[in-house]
Amino acid sequence: MLEPRTGDDAAQLDVCRELEGLVAWGDSAHGLGEASASLGVWASSEDELASKDARREALAKRLMEEQKQAYLREHVGVEEWQEAASVKRRRRTTPRAFRGADAAADLEELCQLLSSAMLQSPLPELRRQAHGAVLGILQRCSTRSRWLLLRALCVRCPYDAVRGLYLDVMRQNVVAQWDLPAEQHSSPCPFLSPHVAHLVRARLRLAGTREQDDGLDATAACLSLLRILLLRDGKHEEARTGIWTPGSVSELRASLRAILAAEDVRRASLDEIESNQRAALIQHPATLALGIINRCWEPEEQQRQQDGVWIKEAP
Incomplete structure (x- = not known):
């Protein structure tokens, strides 16, 4: 072992x-x-299942059995669960460095x-x-x-x-x-690290590219996560995620402006209902996030300009 x-x-x-x-x-x-992937071919023979109702009933029975097995596995004790994992690990011949991957x-x-x-x-x-x-x-x-x-x-x-x-x-x-x-907190906590800010910036950068739209739901969720980081994280020594560093602020501004510009183009080709939906999920949160950045970063920029430190905006 x-x-x-x-x-x-x-x-x-x-x-x-x-x-x-x-x-x-x-x-x-x-x-x-497997059940989802096989719906198109499962029970295709008319001799086995003659109607759609029969196919659904058979699938429901299969799902009940799967749920039962999942429940049994879920409620196995921690010691038994770890022992099963250790048995499987002892049987492996792969070098340990590759097992986690x-x-x-x-x-x-x-x-x-x-x-x-x-x-x-x-x-x-x-x-x-x-x-x-x-x-x-x-x-x-x-x-x-x-x-x-x-x-x-x-x-x-x-x-x-x-x-x-x-x-x-x-x-x-x-x-x-x-x-x-x-x-x-675990040390270091990955959910309170610069990796989170990097993920947010990457998704927003993609959302701002009209040819590679990240999607309505994903962009809306990413903007919600960005708002949490902007409101909760601090600057300088209080910073955890680095969302307020000069480079991050510059990139976020550029991405949010690109998102707003792309949304104007997208909404022009939609009907009123879809346009209002995108405005509520994308345009308003992006405008709010950009306002938070401008309002909170303006004193910082003024101080840096007085100190002779200039921040280059992202294109």
Whole structure:
């Protein structure tokens, strides 16, 4: 049995153990993605199922069995869960340095399958169960593992609506970590680090490019996360995410202005209802964020100009 070491090696081993256990726990959820992917061909023979109602009934029975297995796995004790993961780990011949990456990739692939079921399944119950399975996986991750998985899903999920959901979960985790006492934070806490600000800037930069629109839901969720960072993070020594650094402010201004300009073009080709929807979800939050930046950063700029330090605006 592998013994934990000190420093980064021990932390990596802990993450490996956790991710392998989560992949084992989530195996039962694979049926959800498989069921969604096979709806077009499953029970195509008229001899097996002669009607749409019969197909739905058979699928419902299968989902009940999957839910039962997921429930049993979910309520396994922590000791048994960790022991199962350790048994699987002892059987591996892959060098330990690669185990964490393999397990993380498996877990992300599982969540991507569930994301497809959340959006593409014709059955509301299947969509609800897939959504619950993804949230269950995220809740069982440690802070660091949850951050790694959420960041990957926010960047690589191909569906705008689901990507917006993951960005909203990211915002909830940022708020939850900010509300914790300092002594309860993991050190360092990834949700209160410059990585969050980098993710926000990258998504907003993409949203400001009309040819590569990041999508309505994802952009709205990203603007909501940006507002939290702007209102909660401090400057200078109080800074946690670095959202208020000169370079970050310059890039955010450029991205928000590009988003507003692109929205004017998009809304011109929409009817009144869709135009008002985009205005409420994108234009108003972007204008609000830009106003917060200008109002809070103006004294800083004036002081820097007096000190002879000029901030170059992003093009």
